[in-house]
Amino acid sequence: xxxxxxxxxxxxxxxxxxxxxxxxxxxxxxxxxxxxxxxxxxxxxxxxxxxxxxxxxxxxxxxxxxxxxxxxxxxxxxxxxxxxxxxxxxxxxxxxxxxxxxxxxxxxxxxxxxxxxxxxxxxxxxxxxxxxxxxxxxxxxxxxxxxxxxxxxxxxxxxxxxxxxxxxxxxxxxxxxxxxxxxxxxxxxxxxxxxxxxxxxx
Amino acid sequence: xxxxxxxxxxxxxxxxxxxxxxxxxxxxxxxxxxxxxxxxxxxxxxxxxxxxxxxxxxxxxxxxxxxxxxxxxxxxxxxxxxxxxxxxxxxx
Numbered sequence: 001x002x003x004x005x006x007x008x009x010x011x012x013x014x015x016x017x018x019x020x021x022x023x024x025x026x027x028x029x030x031x032x033x034x035x036x037x038x039x040x041x042x043x044x045x046x047x048x049x050x051x052x053x054x055x056x057x058x059x060x061x062x063x064x065x066x067x068x069x070x071x072x073x074x075x076x077x078x079x080x081x082x083x084x085x086x087x088x089x090x091x092x093x094x095x096x097x098x099x100x101x102x103x104x105x106x107x108x109x110x111x112x113x114x115x116x117x118x119x120x121x122x123x124x125x126x127x128x129x130x131x132x133x134x135x136x137x138x139x140x141x142x143x144x145x146x147x148x149x150x151x152x153x154x155x156x157x158x159x160x161x162x163x164x165x166x167x168x169x170x171x172x173x174x175x176x177x178x179x180x181x182x183x184x185x186x187x188x189x190x191x192x193x194x195x196x197x198x199x200x201x202x
Numbered sequence: 203x204x205x206x207x208x209x210x211x212x213x214x215x216x217x218x219x220x221x222x223x224x225x226x227x228x229x230x231x232x233x234x235x236x237x238x239x240x241x242x243x244x245x246x247x248x249x250x251x252x253x254x255x256x257x258x259x260x261x262x263x264x265x266x267x268x269x270x271x272x273x274x275x276x277x278x279x280x281x282x283x284x285x286x287x288x289x290x291x292x293x294x
Contacts, residue, residue, distance in 0.1 A: 004248060005248040005249050005250070006248070038282050038283065038286045039282075039283045039286050039287065041282065041283075042279060042280055042281070042282035042283035042284075042286070043206050043207075043210075043280065043283050045279040046210055046275075046276045046279035046280045046283075047206060047209065047210050047213075049272075049275050049276055049279050050210045050213035050214050050217070050272060050275075050276055051213055053213070053214065053217040053220075053221050053257065053268070053272050054213065054216070054217050054220040054221065055220050055221045055224070055225055056220060056224075087279060088279065091275050091278055091279055092275070093250075093252070094250070094252065094253070095252055095253050095254055095271075095274065095275055095278070096252045096253075096254055096255065096256060096257050096271060096275065097248060097250060097251045097252025097255045097256060098252070098256070098257070100248055100249065100250075101248075101249050101250040102249060
């Protein structure tokens, strides 16, 4: 889901830089003001980075990888998760060239904002109404990554330089990740279940 | 927390199985790079290639480079935790 350079319209790119940075800064301040731990933040960012290196190869020449925004938000809360995901994206972009430098704002918006906050909201709501942690985390991970992909589709579709209209980019990104996102959901569910059995997630 | 370090190290060590070997078997390409090629966007000139472009280390085979690049990334992200722990232990 990492958008490279050259795909996004400069206006889309720039506005998402501004929006994402504002949300990340706000989240970071809130996380630390509420006594968030540097230690957990840093370990989570590193764990997400490592997990994202495991591409699941899918016959047909494509792949997907765990994104982890929903998982991070369930563990750290959405504000810490937003910052952890952003740290990961900055290292991926600057160190590995994974995700274009002009698209960092957009990638942050999809994976550090949409996946994190939507995933968290879905987890919380599902937990309240369904009462099952695995199921709630599954839904958070699955729908979170799908919404992030839909957002990515919007960004690409709104960029004339990409050459495909919204009517194609949004359904393609959305449907593809709705299918692949099941794996994200299962991984999120298992991780949350495991950590809650160990008392690390309330 | 020691367990999470071990988990991270294991993830990096097995990552080439997925990110390099598995990817070669199925002929993996980053989906968005593939899209660029189809619609003819010049993806060959990114503004910034990265210090270890696409998780490779110059002079190392891809599998090993992927692991080394992984540890470099993990180390940078773990720095705040390591510094924090150093401080706590230093205060004792």
